[in-house]
Amino acid sequence: MSNNNNNTEKKALHPLSRKAKKLTNDTLRQVHKEKHKSIKNKESNHLKEKLDWFQSKLEDGKKIYTPREIAEMIEEYIERNQLDVELGQSKTRSNKVDYLKTFKESEIIAFKTSGYLAPDLTKSIVVQWLKNWDGDKKYLQQAQMKKFKSIDTLEKEELQKAAKELDNKPQKQQDTTTTTNTDTKMTNCCFQKYQNHTRKKMSTDLIWNVIKNNNAFRIQRAGVVFSSEPGNLRNKNSLKYSGLARKNVVGVELNNGKFVVSSKLVKKAGFPAASKKVQSFPTHSYKKTARYVRSLTTTYAPELRAAALGRLQRLKLANINAKYQKARNAKKTTEAQQK
Known part of the structure; x- marks a missing residue:
């Protein structure tokens, strides 16, 4: 008998077991659901009360209400519990009176700042729906609500808009010469801005697709395509080394016995003549030139x-070979003259 009693008795759950954790989670979930349900019921009851009040204030022949009329209705709706507050204060002070006072203050603050949520009676569809509504909570989701501000805030906003419009109006200039000068300056400035804007908007890929087979620097020999534009470091017809399509261009040339290093300014890319930055070095200062190119x-x-x-090094070797060739040619000419 004792064994049977022990088997029938329930075992005590360990507080850290998985079953105990599951039971606690289930109870917490149930509490959370009930709390959420009560909040939803309060919100739906408050919305139903609000819609009932606005439905009672609707006129029979009216289809649309102005924002001012809706603001007046909201002011009247906020004062709906004033009689209960006065009666409660005259008798005894209670928690209900304090709650109604704080709730009224919060409604007034919302009405004067961000706006008070009310049915959007500026639409004829909403007015017709509210007239036909039978008070069932099922159809509360169909109600179209909107935030309306108080009359004082509306007047302030209208005054601010009018002041901004007056400030934005340009002053009349009496002198015609000054107006023409300013107009020409404005047109030139706008044209420059337009040029910069259009140049910046065009991508390098688009420019390259336009000019890769149609430009004056393209050279084709024995099936191989070269390019001779300034800024092309390898003289290849490719986007990487293109001196026309790229925004960042570096050029290394040998001109009049000097290394000339050029680059393109990105900010002035729309103006080719002003966008070029040039720095020249003598041929005997190869290390200084290489340091500048590297930086x-x-x-x-x-x-x-x-x-x-690599181009700088090849230009250095070409310059040295040219010097030796020049000296060799001069020596040959002198020997020929002596003979």
Whole structure:
């Protein structure tokens, strides 16, 4: 008998067991559901009360209400519990009176600042729906609500709008010469801004697709395509080394016995003549030129660093070979003259 009693008795749950945790979670979930349900019921009851009050204030022949009329109705609706507050204060002070006072203050603050939520009676469909509504909570979701502000705030906003419009109006200028000068300056400024804007809006890919097969610098020999525009470090007809399509362009040339390093200013890309920045170095200062090219390409165009340094080295060797060739030719001419 004792064994049977022990088997029938329920075992005590450990507080840290999985079953105990599941039971606590279920109870907490149930409490949360009930709390959420009570909040929803309060909100629906408050909305039903509000719609009932506005339904009682609707006139028979009227289809649309102005925002001022709705604001007056809201002011009257906020004062709906004033009689209960006065009666409660005359008898004894209670928690209900305090609650009604605080609720009224919160409604007034919302009405004067962000707006008070009320049925959107500015639409004829909403007015007709509210007239036909039978007070059932099922159809509360169909009610179209909107925030309306008080008459004082509406008047303030209208005055602020009028003041802004007056401030934005340009002053009349009596002198015609000054007006023409200012107009020309404005047109030039707008044209420059338009040029910069259009140049910035055009992408490098779009420019490259337009000019890659149609430009004066394109050279084709034995099936290989080259390009001779300034700023092309490898003389290849490609987007990476293009001196026309790219915004960041580095050029390394040898001109009149000097290394000439040029770059394009991105801010003035719409004006080719003013966008070029040039720095020249003598041929005997190769290390200084290489240092400048390295510092320029590190932040400006890192992908062109190796190509720029390689072109500079090839130009140095070409310059040395040209000097030796010139000296050799001069020696040959002198020997020929002596003979």
